[in-house]
Amino acid sequence: MMQLKEVLKIKGGLPVTVPASAMVADAIRAMSDHKVGSVIVPNADGSPAGIFTERDVLELCAEGRTDFSRMSIPPCMTCDMTTGKPEDSVSEVLALMTVKRFRHLPVVEDGKMVGMVSIGDLVKAKLDETAQEAKSLRDYIHS
Numbered sequence: 001m002m003q004l005k006e007v008l009k010i011k012g013g014l015p016v017t018v019p020a021s022a023m024v025a026d027a028i029r030a031m032s033d034h035k036v037g038s039v040i041v042p043n044a045d046g047s048p049a050g051i052f053t054e055r056d057v058l059e060l061c062a063e064g065r066t067d068f069s070r071m072s073i074p075p076c077m078t079c080d081m082t083t084g085k086p087e088d089s090v091s092e093v094l095a096l097m098t099v100k101r102f103r104h105l106p107v108v109e110d111g112k113m114v115g116m117v118s119i120g121d122l123v124k125a126k127l128d129e130t131a132q133e134a135k136s137l138r139d140y141i142h143s
Helices: 004-011 024-034 054-062 090-100 119-141
Strands: 038-042 048-053 104-109 112-118
Touching: 004 090, 004 104, 004 112, 004 119, 024 038, 024 054, 038 112, 048 054, 048 104, 090 119, 112 119
Parallel strands: none
Antiparallel strands: 038 048, 104 112
């Protein structure tokens, strides 16, 4: 069973972060520049203080709050976020993300962020795993 650490090894890279002093416009620019759907706001110790996502931008717009260059990120980010561990299975995390209806999961080890996975990363990992299993079964049948 595939674990998050394997997905992170394939995916590579640390999460895109913005400091707590950032404005919402900075977070939006960072997401656009890195082509990601979320940014993490880290604490001084490297643990995640909060996450700011595309959905947060949409909610701000729906509320008519669009002066992003004057809006501080901390009041707009989600602080009560779910995190994963490198040993968590892809299947379990996919189920959790589906039930709780979120698409980005910071992966934390010993209190420090070691990566970020999106539901797209996990779906791709499951598809790759399923394709490999099918190939192995076909090879077994034909041998």
